Amino acid sequence: DQQVKQNSPSLSVQEGRISILNCDYTNSMFDYFLWYKKYPAEGPTFLISISSIKDKNEDGRFTVFLNKSAKHLSLHIVPSQPGDSAVYFCAAIVARNTPLVFGKGTRLSVIA
Amino acid sequence: AAGVIQSPRHLIKEKRETATLKCYPIPRHDTVYWYQQGPGQDPQFLISFYEKMQSDKGSIPDRFSAQQFSDYHSELNMSSLELGDSALYFCASSLLAGVNTGELFFGEGSRLTVL
Numbered sequence: 001d002q003q004v005k006q007n008s009p010s011l012s013v014q015e016g017r018i019s020i021l022n023c024d025y026t027n028s029m030f031d032y033f034l035w036y037k038k039y040p041a042e043g044p045t046f047l048i049s050i051s052s053i054k055d056k057n058e059d060g061r062f063t064v065f066l067n068k069s070a071k072h073l074s075l076h077i078v079p080s081q082p083g084d085s086a087v088y089f090c091a092a093i094v095a096r097n098t099p100l101v102f103g104k105g106t107r108l109s110v111i112a
Numbered sequence: 113a114a115g116v117i118q119s120p121r122h123l124i125k126e127k128r129e130t131a132t133l134k135c136y137p138i139p140r141h142d143t144v145y146w147y148q149q150g151p152g153q154d155p156q157f158l159i160s161f162y163e164k165m166q167s168d169k170g171s172i173p174d175r176f177s178a179q180q181f182s183d184y185h186s187e188l189n190m191s192s193l194e195l196g197d198s199a200l201y202f203c204a205s206s207l208l209a210g211v212n213t214g215e216l217f218f219g220e221g222s223r224l225t226v227l
Contacts, residue, residue, distance in 0.1 A: 004154075034215065043116070043202055043218030044155070089154070099145060099157040099168050100216060 003027045006090050006103035015112045019077040023090030023103055026071065030092040033066060034100065035075045038087045047088075048075070080110045114139055116219035118203050124225045125193050133188040133222045137205030143167070144186040145216060146178060147202040155202060161186060190224075198226045 005024045013019045023033075031052050036044035050057040050064045050073065057064050063076045077084055090103040117136040125131050137144050143162045147155040148171075157170035161180035172178070175193075180186045190197060200223050204216035 002154075036218075041220065043204070043220045045218065046215045049215065099160055099170060100155075101157070102147075102154040104152075104154040 002103075003030075003101050004090055004092055004103040006088075006106050008106050009104070010107040010109070012109045012111060013080045015082055015110055016079045019075075019080045019084065019108055019110065021075040021077075021088050021090075021106050021108065023073050023075075024071055025073075025090075025092055027092070027094065027101075028068075028071065029094050030101075031095050032093050033064070033073050034091045034093075035062075035064060036089040036091060036102075038089060038105070044089055077108075080108075082110050082112050084108060085110045116203055116205050116217055118201075118219035118222050120222060121220065122223050122225075124227060126227050127193055127195065129193050129226075130189065130191045131193060131224060132190070133201050133203075133224070135186045135188070135203030135205075135219060137184050137186070137203075138217055141205035141207050141217070142184065143206045144180055144184070145204040145206075146172075146186070146188050147204065148199045149202065149221075150196075150199045153199075158188070193224075193226045195226050198224060200224075 034049040035047040037047045038044040066073045087105045087107045089105045091100040119134045145160040146158040149155040158172040160168040164180045178188045200221045202221045204218045206216045
């Protein structure tokens with residue numbers, strides 16, 4: 001049973017516009033949520049995270065929103081740049097020192 | 113800065129053969145995680161080690177085993193390989209103090225192809 005779900009396998013966005021990547025989860029015990037970015041032939045790299053006690057975390061062009069009642073989080077990238085084209089994984093952990101649970105990923109293509 | 117090193121990057125084996133993947137974590141990181149990502153799939157957690165002891169176990173088949181050595185590098189041993197074992201195997205490391213936020217540092221992965 002998929003605890004972290006990314007229902008959109010791909011997304012195309014025009015350069016300069018906003019990219020919104022969505023993620024749903026089923027486990028209400030998740031404590032932290034993270035977004036990882038993966039380029040081809042590379043391992044995932046950490047992008048941004050949010051604690052379950054917050055509803056927003058911002059880092060430059062990247063903002064993550066958490067809606068606990070809906071068990072939904074989203075990653076906003078604005079403005080989108082061609083270099084943002086990658087696969088984005090949503091992930092979560094239940095507690096400290098426990099393994100990450102990943103979604104299937106969403107492939108973002110930013111078109112110049 | 114030194115990253116997580118995985119070797120080999122690519123490996124081709126035949127069914128029923130064995131394979132060993134190695135992972136060298138970032139210096140001073142004390143925790144290692146192994147993930148398996150099949151084609152079009154999300155990375156699935158296999159097993160983790162903290163201070164050379166197994167700390168968590170996920171969907172790791174009984175044909176697989178792993179350990180973390182005194183120098184903190186880890187090896188994933190896979191025996192009686194099956195076609196379905198073909199995947200990208202990621203190793204990730206972290207320092208315990210940072211793990212409460214879930215931030216792991218991943219290697220570039222080892223791609224195993226079983227023919």
